[in-house]
Amino acid sequence: MAPLRSADGRVWIVYHAREAAPADAAGKTALGPGHDRWHLFAKLEERDEAQPSLPLTFGDAMSKHPSIVPRPDGSMWIFSADYRPRPVRLVSALRLLTLAVGRRANAAQTTGTIAGPFTLADGDVLEVTIGAGPAAVARRVVVRAEHLPSLTAASPADVARLLDRELPGVHVKATADRRIQMRTRATGVAALLNVPASTLATKLGIPAGVVTGTDGVAAAITGSAAAPFALKDGDTLTIRIDNDAARSIVFHSVDFPNIAAATIEQVVAAIEKDMPGVATAAGASLQLRSPRTNAPSVVAVLVNDSSAAPALGLGAPPPAPPPSTDDPENDEDDEPSACVDAAGNVWLFWASRRNRVWKIWYTRFDGTAWGAPKPLTTDALPDREPYALFDPAQARLWVFWTRRKADGRRNVFSRTATNLNFPALTNADWTERENTPAPTTFDNCEPAAVMAPTGEVDLYYTSNRADGWNVWTRQVTTAAQNAESAVTTGQVTSRAAAPLRAADGSTRLVFRTNASQTYQSRVYPTTLTLDGRYSGSTAVDFRNTTKLSFRGLLSDMQRYTSDTRRPDLTQVDPRSQAGLFARDAVGVYLAPDSPDQQLRLPQRQLFTKALRNALPIQVRVAFLIDDAYADAVYNYDVAPPPTEKPVFIGERMVDTILSELIRIGLDSHRDRLPGVRFLRTWAPGETKGLPDLTAAPPDLSSRLFTTRFDEGA
Known part of the structure; x- marks a missing residue:
């Protein structure tokens, strides 16, 4: 990730994200077996509010490790590593994108x-x-x-x-x-x-x-060069405006009286012929502008695909490595990191495998062209993950990187230089230091740094010394290294930290993590939803005692559920439901208003395009069609329009009477009165009025209020 605070107060965060690539029956994608797409995205924050992410790369591509620096006109240079398939494997190369993003009305x-x-x-x-x-x-x-x-x-x-x-x-x-x-x-x-x-x-x-408030401002890129422009016949300029596909403008000598000294009016006319409303003159310089002002607008120049970009002052592609004589797949440039010095020169550092071993190389853009690349590190140990920082107070360059030492452990190293004259800069002008104490049982890697308000350098790096990977920090100077301290702790993985100094002097740290997210219900504030989609699938780390302690609990991050099938979820087969049962799949139920299949398809495509700009990159949307059929109901309560003749529907009502045979009930005419107790009393020698109690059973009916009553058992 690469954060930046621009001069207009906006915060830029450029990052790469993975997108599942369609594969054939053998599991091979356009980038090779098992390779997904990786694209660059830019998220802008304006007035402390995050805007929707903007995609910067498209198609079957793998672009990673962005680095961003500002241009004088307010646009940005975004460097990245672009991976292209070679006969054996993917090989990386450096690419440059000149980008401007407009502003909404505020x-x-x-x-x-x-x-x-x-x-x-x-x-x-x-x-x-x-x-x-x-x-x-x-x-x-x-x-x-x-x-x-x-x-x-x-x-x-x-x-x-x-x-x-x-x-x-x-x-x-x-x-x-x-x-x-x-x-x-x-x-x-x-x-x-x-x-x-x-x-x-x-x-x-x-x-x-x-x-x-402020009115909306359209995205615009102004070239740093002034006319006349030294173009050549067949030069190209590849431009992307807003959400449209990139288009290439080809400059032909027949369209210019003298293409080697093209005027600003001639260049604008050549661009306007193919892309009306995009090009204009800003004095003697070329300006590319989006026609949008009421929505987020984007203007991008694909510098590596634009041979006319250097002459027009729109950027120059980073220098490519010379062709290898023994193995072309060794010519790799990866992981760029750039910074700007006080004079406006752009310093670019990257990891290169030009000599079969990964080393750090660097160059400088002086406003016109890149200098010849030089190696920053030259020993036999592999060096990667550079991070460049310029100290304006001391006019000093800082470069941090990760080195894999002879014992296999990785640690952070740095070099500083105050000689900013690139042609005269030699290896002797750099002073090298190692992050101490050197680890023997763990690794330190992925360094990043920012200037502290008091003049020191706040260094951040990733370490796995306790409970997996976490972010650590310390302050360093050219003379000392202060104590280390952990920024993140716990069972989750936190890596690739990128610091950003805020206007009030505080530090904002952006990093990658697989921590679960908790969302509070707006309707029921005491209800929390745990979103564990970010944990992924992780191997057991027996050193991470905190993670192991959560085994069997809801917060256990080593559990996972995923459907590895990757069909086109915009056209789900309701019978198989392949690819639905995964944490990155979200079902959207659509109720069509027409049974016409020809109408449903374009409507679903509109939903797909609209949601793609709003949903996170790791979410796959499945559109589930919920068929509903309307029934016509006739009534006489609503009068028809005057132009229509009322239609009356004949009605018929039929009543059906069904007979039912009920059997006559049988009754023994004997009642049982609950709670009745018989008490026998008599006087010796007195027989008048008393029943014969010697009979079995005695007849007591004459002494009760009802007849036909017997004592029972």
């Missing part, structure tokens, strides 16, 4: 400087004016005790809900660092938010004043 936004919880008082006031002119809306919000669960410890979420309810046309939320942020729903320069000084604004840290 809302007026203000953010508090104080983190909650807040100490408020009954009667605190916030005055806000939304918009300007006759349509402006003024609001005065008074805080009362009944508005919040607590005034003395008001949570940012509660305060945000209160203000969001009271301020029309404004979205108020609590940021991740517990501050209050207000943003107008309208965008563009007409969006205005006026917050004068008030008691509540002071307690929330909201600065007093007027903030306005």
